[in-house]
Amino acid sequence: MSSSYGENIRLTIFGQSHSPAIGVTIEGLPAGEEIDLEALQRFLARRAPGQNAWSTARREADEPEFVSGLTGSVTCGAPLTALIRNGDTRSKDYSLLARLPRPGHADYTAFVKYGEHRDYAGGGHFSGRLTAPLCLAGGICLQLLAREGIHVISRIAQIGPVCDRGELLASTAEKPFPVVDDEQGEAMRAVIAAAKAEGDSVGGIVECAVLGLPAGLGDPMFDGMENRIARIVFGIPAVKGLEFGAGFSLAAMRGSEANDAFAVRDGRVVTETNHCGGILGGITDGMPLVFRAAFKPTPSIAKEQRSVDLLTLEEKALVIEGRHDPCIVPRAVPVVEAAAAIAVYDALLEQRKDAR
Amino acid sequence: MSSSYGENIRLTIFGQSHSPAIGVTIEGLPAGEEIDLEALQRFLARRAPGQNAWSTARREADEPEFVSGLTGSVTCGAPLTALIRNGDTRSKDYSLLARLPRPGHADYTAFVKYGEHRDYAGGGHFSGRLTAPLCLAGGICLQLLAREGIHVISRIAQIGPVCDRGELLASTAEKPFPVVDDEQGEAMRAVIAAAKAEGDSVGGIVECAVLGLPAGLGDPMFDGMENRIARIVFGIPAVKGLEFGAGFSLAAMRGSEANDAFAVRDGRVVTETNHCGGILGGITDGMPLVFRAAFKPTPSIAKEQRSVDLLTLEEKALVIEGRHDPCIVPRAVPVVEAAAAIAVYDALLEQRKDAR
Amino acid sequence: MSSSYGENIRLTIFGQSHSPAIGVTIEGLPAGEEIDLEALQRFLARRAPGQNAWSTARREADEPEFVSGLTGSVTCGAPLTALIRNGDTRSKDYSLLARLPRPGHADYTAFVKYGEHRDYAGGGHFSGRLTAPLCLAGGICLQLLAREGIHVISRIAQIGPVCDRGELLASTAEKPFPVVDDEQGEAMRAVIAAAKAEGDSVGGIVECAVLGLPAGLGDPMFDGMENRIARIVFGIPAVKGLEFGAGFSLAAMRGSEANDAFAVRDGRVVTETNHCGGILGGITDGMPLVFRAAFKPTPSIAKEQRSVDLLTLEEKALVIEGRHDPCIVPRAVPVVEAAAAIAVYDALLEQRKDAR
């Protein structure tokens, strides 16, 4: 099912950009886990729109209402469902989309797949707004992982042509602009501002690392950690590329350079480098699990674009009005963390089946 | 389940490098489909080892035995199981691996996950040899897709530092070295030969395109075509990166550049460029579906490497003997096609449920 | 996942008896299907409590709120989520259950499985109240099936020792007490009244038939129509037995008697009898699909019962207060129809994949 993820916990995301609510149902959460609702709210706030110069002006509290699965703030073992009401919607902004699909959006493909009854307002179920319930589920998983000493960190690795410098070793979540090298962050913000000034948008890359993982997580072939993470990360709108460890640069390497030599540190097997991103044969090796996701530029731009009237098949110019992020990458950072946390927590439960 | 893929057809790959046989069970194939067994054998031959200078000397016919699912050579609707016997195995080559994991291989993580009873000989279930049954399943899907006018083509896009030139517009399968620009292919072969001469190996990139797809294939969020292809392609050993359309280069683009404008050609909606790789919102838009998979260098190299004795935790030098491809990319080309064909055929069956 | 059902549509039921809401998320509904919300409400009313002498006095409107999946009242292709708010809850009635499990209920097993954090109020996620969202999903499927000429009918076949007479040939849904022979219905009501007067309860059997099914629905082995229906019907609380066609009485038959002879009527293959309940090899044969589900007596009775204090392991007497149906079978009739409709509709979508 397209809006569901996971084998051991299973989350189903529902809602459209302009439906009464969006939300998530999570099955399989262990009973007896306290959810820190304030910490969850703070995590959601990192994704929420309307916070600063580089995000859309649409403002929403994104406060979840938990309608099932808790007794007080503790999981009770039954499916957990949480809703986020859709408040500040301006459906008239989208009325054109019934006929004129926006380039780079799912408007056209949704029309082909679902026909005239698709919900096109605000992108419907394809809207980036649906990453809010993903963060909700991921925020819960992050708390459960932290109790086992597992932490997910990330950063903006690239915006347009500007790359971050230094290594991702610690959380950047407290920074207003989550990069390691703030100078590069400044340059990235300039790139975003320039695009915005021109009614344009820009893409980027998010890097994510999972620290504290035990070795032995993940499964061979189609349920390796790469496969598990890929299935959820490509569910984030605008992601068009994904690489683990040294990723695409491995193509140009020799084996003698790419292979991570084994060594012993503090009585534990480690690798001296981490070109494999902490994953061998789909299974974690105990080193940080590292991946990078490439985001295309926000497709909604103010510049005039060429489209086609789906009813008459006439080519037409399209000018998109409304409020849009000139770059979604900063708001995507917690979404990537959420996705990683869900994939890892699901794999962690899987591993417990092997334990006796 | 880690060795299974697909929702509408479902294939399960079984076997270890040195078990009596490897094979695949495919459920959900429609009844009444003729399988061209000779064409299938020719497809398998493209992956088979021992064909030329750049692949391992291990020679195996890889002739499948169909034990169920056919009446004659026509599918009967019941699960199809095919075996490939493991003949030419030299288990003694691998005896060291019980203690000394090979860098870049799954030896260490398999030990952590499965303990002393893992089948380490030849890499066990993690062996690249398991791509033979994947090709078997994919070869069948390729035939079924061709009957609907859908074709999968691919090429080596990069070996080491050498990139192919030109666009992937037609099959390269008939070429001894599958690139568009044979001059670049010559340079790539030189790179492989140089690595081999030094007891080393080299990585590369395979590009794949699916032509003739209808618009409307794939599903939102976690069952988009990117997610579906990612889940199977990351199941191919050594794949560490995957990108669709312009992929990672989208990070540096502006939206006005990245968005593919809609137009009408021959009464059909098309896009003027294809930076999205034929996928919008997870759903095909009717343009070629294009992706690139990055392969790390073969981890088995002749050069001495550093490893750790898993029983004593002593650091030790490791020299791998036996026969290994200095570059697996050429043999991986049909494997990538097979993976793409399986993912696409599964999505095609999914789409039929919507039709009335 | 325990609260999910279906492969082609997939519904997930959430909520506890006393959580803010209960509800259902349905993935995979085709886009463009009008939902007749009034008809759906009427269907839900058949299950709703507080309607008459033989059901609990707890009164709830059970009016669903659709928070996603519709544009207006038409499905849009995205997951449909509907909530039913929990209003009239009296949690104090259940405070004892934290320590003293009710015989015949899931209180004890929920304690073992989920520990002290289970939601015991009103039975939590195990409450019969969770059949309301099942009816909601089933009511939608009934409408979709009716558009294809498929209808689900049912009746009370037995209450205590009293059996209905005659054959189930048409809907009994319009009757206040859904039996074929109203005289037997009168006797059944007397049985219920007698049990109620003694602070006791009584069980029964629901018979259900699906009419208008095409031949060819369902799949061999574990996805036959029996398996599909069993998996959902045993999800209805209190069901402890299930049989298809002549069911258990087939044990005492000869093959020459049990086998349904084939014949031709109006140019169509039919069977002259229907001991197999319309299913051969798991697949529908075009005759009515008939099954019977056995319900145990409502476990909540006013009579004193013996239980055990889970904290001290002392044996103790238990007197259950609160409002309970002396017989749940009348209200279970639409629930069984809903379950059948969901299973059949899911199988119908499966079958479409085979069509070209």
Added chain:
Amino acid sequence: MSSSYGENIRLTIFGQSHSPAIGVTIEGLPAGEEIDLEALQRFLARRAPGQNAWSTARREADEPEFVSGLTGSVTCGAPLTALIRNGDTRSKDYSLLARLPRPGHADYTAFVKYGEHRDYAGGGHFSGRLTAPLCLAGGICLQLLAREGIHVISRIAQIGPVCDRGELLASTAEKPFPVVDDEQGEAMRAVIAAAKAEGDSVGGIVECAVLGLPAGLGDPMFDGMENRIARIVFGIPAVKGLEFGAGFSLAAMRGSEANDAFAVRDGRVVTETNHCGGILGGITDGMPLVFRAAFKPTPSIAKEQRSVDLLTLEEKALVIEGRHDPCIVPRAVPVVEAAAAIAVYDALLEQRKDAR
């Protein structure tokens, strides 16, 4: 997928009655489990045909060949595939079935579903012969369960009108005719012999109990132990009814009679009766899990029957030749045990995910 079962282990059964082989692939078996191949062979022998007066004369060794998943006789963590070759097949016996479906068999529904390319010889994938790989998988699970103190026992509870007497408290597997009361067994055999003498067949009931189960196994709603067992038991050909504990007789009981009172024995919570069959709310309560499965009479009988020529739609008489069991119930006993073992072992692995 129709021929697959299980979420934590997953088995896929393949093969047709007359294909080169039948077999099973099992994913998810823990690594390091010794399989006692001789004990497995003895278990398979209990199902094998040709052993005595009441089973078909077709003789087959049913010796499995393990082609993957083991190192020696120990599971290695990779998918286990085992084949049983089809030797003694007489395809000419079945040639008529291409046109004249046998009453009570899947011939007609397979024709509707799969068309002319179905494998009708010997019933194809619908043949009772496919219970051999089910027993193979179940026999392995029985060994794994025994290591945790869990045992599966069963008996013939009824043949035709003759019921066994006494309670099922211990294994009957060592008996030539597995009943508790051998005198009743004698009467049952007479019933079978009488049916055989008349060219007819007879049905029956198998009762099964799982002893030593921990409380807390199984999940609410659709993954309760009833649902899990139902999904696999209805996959055994000829099963048309299933009940747990007191089953259908609960319909006639009062709650005060049906409810199993809780008590404490040896410091452990028990129930004084077991009308619920050891399952409350889908979850085991620690008492024996008890169920009964009703088998219809073998549909293949020597007597002339009425059928329809599927090509001409003419009604025709059919006389089935070949060798058939006059009663499959005795051979079905180990099949029911196998099915129970698989369902229980899968639930046991599920439960481990909750443990920390």
